[in-house]
Amino acid sequence: MKILLIIPAYNEEENILNTCKKIDEYNTKAKNKLDYVVINDGSKDRTEEILVKNKINHVSLIHNLGIGGAVQTGYKYARENGYDVAVQFDGDGQHDVEYVKNIVEPISKGEANMVIGSRFIEKDENNFKSTLARRIGIRIISFFIKLFAHHKIYDPTSGFRAVDKDIIKLFSEVYPTEYPEPVSEVSVLRKKYKVKEVYVKMHERQGGKSSIKAWKNAYYMINVTVAMFIESLKR
Amino acid sequence: MIDWKIKLAAVILLAIVMGVITVFVKKNKITVKYSIIWYLSLFVLIIFSIFPELLGFFTRLVGMQLGSNFLFVLLILFLFFICISLTVIVSEQKEQIRNLVQEISILKHKNNKE
Numbered sequence: 305m306k307i308l309l310i311i312p313a314y315n316e317e318e319n320i321l322n323t324c325k326k327i328d329e330y331n332t333k334a335k336n337k338l339d340y341v342v343i344n345d346g347s348k349d350r351t352e353e354i355l356v357k358n359k360i361n362h363v364s365l366i367h368n369l370g371i372g373g374a375v376q377t378g379y380k381y382a383r384e385n386g387y388d389v390a391v392q393f394d395g396d397g398q399h400d401v402e403y404v405k406n407i408v409e410p411i412s413k414g415e416a417n418m419v420i421g422s423r424f425i426e427k428d429e430n431n432f433k434s435t436l437a438r439r440i441g442i443r444i445i446s447f448f449i450k451l452f453a454h455h456k457i458y459d460p461t462s463g464f465r466a467v468d469k470d471i472i473k474l475f476s477e478v479y480p481t482e483y484p485e486p487v488s489e490v491s492v493l494r495k496k497y498k499v500k501e502v503y504v505k506m507h508e509r510q511g512g513k514s515s516i517k518a519w520k521n522a523y524y525m526i527n528v529t530v531a532m533f534i535e536s537l538k539r
Numbered sequence: 540m541i542d543w544k545i546k547l548a549a550v551i552l553l554a555i556v557m558g559v560i561t562v563f564v565k566k567n568k569i570t571v572k573y574s575i576i577w578y579l580s581l582f583v584l585i586i587f588s589i590f591p592e593l594l595g596f597f598t599r600l601v602g603m604q605l606g607s608n609f610l611f612v613l614l615i616l617f618l619f620f621i622c623i624s625l626t627v628i629v630s631e632q633k634e635q636i637r638n639l640v641q642e643i644s645i646l647k648h649k650n651n652k653e
Contacts, residue, residue: 363648367640377641384645481637 310378372481421464421504
């Protein structure tokens with residue numbers, strides 16, 4: 305099975321090399337090797353320089369597109385190169401490559417079309433679960449997904465996810481550019497695909513800044529909710 | 540009677556706007572498709588300027604007292620429609636640009652590899 309890790313990167317000079325090194329390290333001992341592609345979303349720092357110097361497989365967007373557009377580029381790349389599974393993987397060190405096999409497993413067994421790496425389905429005090437405000441936000445989003453798409457997702461904003469060939473095709477054609485994580489879940493669920501959650505451990509960001517600065521305010525919540533609602537109206 | 544003066548002024552003004560739009564279309568700065576909505580709006584306004592009785596008729600028809608109020612409502616509706624169609628166009632183009640950026644970037648990557 306050909307697996308591709310899609311690593312979107314925007315101004316990730318501090319983390320990107322480390323992330324890729326860890327995957328290379330993993331590949332030296334793993335049976336099922338993981339290909340990866342970094343999508344450099346028009347970074348303004350030294351990200352591009354680092355990618356070129358270390359000969360890391362990457363696509364450089366000629367214009368900044370935002371997280372949704374960057375990730376979709378990865379899905380297009382996966383489709384063109386005939387990958388069976390695409391895994392979204394953060395370039396900032398939050399995700400652990402050791403868990404990739406766990407989230408790919410339900411797909412290879414044919415149990416799910418999309419698997420979300422979730423922090424909240426097992427009680428684990430050591431796992432990084434972010435701030436209280438964020439957790440409340442996640443609860444609310446989770447509630448609305450259940451309402452709009454009739455399926456409980458415990459960690460809807462998790463960017464650590466694997467999809468099969470059908471969904472690679474779907475996402476390379478249409479992918480929500482605004483609030484892509486929760487909205488894409490609603491879209492996939494409404495199309496009757498099977499979504500499964502698998503426990504993963506996440507780390508705190510190693511450095512740099514998160515792309516979601518809007519988290520704190522209610523504005524984000526309203527936007528996400530409207531976006532999910534509209535998505536649930538599509539057919 | 541100053542009525543004809545106002546009529547003339549209104550028609551001339553609207554004709555100038557129409558001329559400006561035509562010039563833009565000729566210079567390919569506005570596509571024909573998007574000029575239609577402007578022509579249509581201007582045409583209705585010109586008709587109302589030449590035949591104010593029509594304006595009175597429609598005003599009474601919708602139960603309004605003043606012709607000017609009816610005209611304002613009509614104008615706001617036109618502008619609404621134009622704004623919405625502009626939003627649609629911008630969103631479409633955003634989508635197209637995103638697609639182009641993605642495809643070109645992937646192509647460039649392929650090129651570099653070979």
